[in-house]
Amino acid sequence: MSADKPRLIRSVRLLAAAEKRIEAEFLAPPSPATPLNTAAILKLAHEFQPTAVLVTHHAPLKGQDIAALPDCVKLVATVSVGLDHLDVPALLARGIAVSNTPDVLTDCNADLTMMLIIAACRRAAEYYTLMKKGWGHTLGMDEMLGHRVTGKTLGIIGMGRIGQAVARRAHGFEMNVLYHNRRQLDPAQEEGATYYASLxxxxxxxNILSLHLPAAPNGQPIMTARTLGLLPRGSVLVNAARGALIDETALIDALRSGQLAGAGLDVYRNEPNPDPRILALPNVFMTPHVGSATVETRTAMCMLALDNVAALVAGTPLPSPVTA
Structure with missing residues (x-):
């Protein structure tokens, strides 16, 4: 390797195409066998003196972590859209640029959301459990009935890129789409959905509610016992955004009481160890925070992070900067 190549470190092993690019274009230590935590990435930063640090949620950088970064670091590139694990204002105040990876994971997150909607409505978790036990008896006409997705009314909270992509997919199921957002979008962005200023x-x-917004800075959930109680009895809740958006005790109560017929969840308040009470519920279809987990999307995310490093070194505008 040439010593004049840009120096970078990463907190996780990236996909094969990105690792090959690092080998060709950058100077970097070997890929970590397991994800590095904050202490490990800070130690490596002082040892290796990189210009850029690539991180994910495994290595949050907040408070004193940012003060501990060596002066050589000019960019923190997160291989994610979400920024919950970074104190962006503190990084920017230190003169360290920040980038993320928007857009490239929109479609896969929207696809997963539709999977959660269908699986929760059609009782996929319960059907799968029954089959794994060997089935063993035919089902009666009124036994283990789910709910039709086609023609239902879907509410979306958070009509950003992913919310809009979900709305487009929902129209394929002839769904009536409503949305609540901080502001009403231009008609061209609404994807035929109806805006509600009041949640x-x-x-x-x-009939179905899907969450697509960031978590509140103070951690307060948007779905509480009160807001869950405003949904029609027997509705379905889907969350592929952030676990902090839901009061999980209220969710459990709603699922046990029948206020919610089911839920589809990809995110949880305590990851990677969700509340065991949720795990025990039969009417929840759960995935392990995998909204972007396809070869195509994860490769694109890694490449965009590296594009930001290359742009920084070249003195050109970052492709996906975070400015506030």
Whole structure:
């Protein structure tokens, strides 16, 4: 390797195409066999003196972590859209640029959301459990019935890129789509959905509710016992955004009482160890925070992170900077 190549470190092993690019274009230590935590990435930063640090949620950088970064670091590139694990204002205040990987994971997150919607409505977790036990008896006409997805009213909270992509897919199921957002979008971005400025007015109209917004800085959930209670009895809740959006005790109560017929969840308050009470519920279809987990999307995320490093070194604008 040439010593004049840009120096970088990463907290996780990237996909094969990205690792090959690192070998060709950058100077970097060997790929970590297991994800590095914050202490390990800071130690490596002082030892290797990189210009850029690539991280994921495994290595959050907040508070004193940022003060501990060596002066050589000019960019923190997170291989994610979410920024919950970074104190962006503190990084920017130190003169360290920040980038993320928006857009490239929109479609796969929207696809997963549709999977969660269908699986929760059609009782996929319960059917799978029955089959793994050997089935063993035919089902009666009124036994283990799910809910039709086609024609239902879908409410979306958070009409950003992923919310819009979900709305497009929902129209393929002839769904009526409503949305609540901080502001109403231009008609060209609404994807035929109807805007509700008031969440309280929208919720009673939703057979299915899907969350697509960042977590609140103070960690307060948007779905509480009160807001869950505004949904029609027997509705379905889907969350592929952030676990902190839901009061999980209220969720459990709603699923046990029948206020919710089911839920489809990809994210949880305590990851990677979700509340065991949720794990025990039969009417929850669960995935392990894998919204972007396809070869195509994860490769694109890695490449975009490296594009940001290359742009920084070249003195050109970052492809996907985070500015606030």
């Amino acid at each position: 309280e007015e929208m919720l009673p109209k939703c």
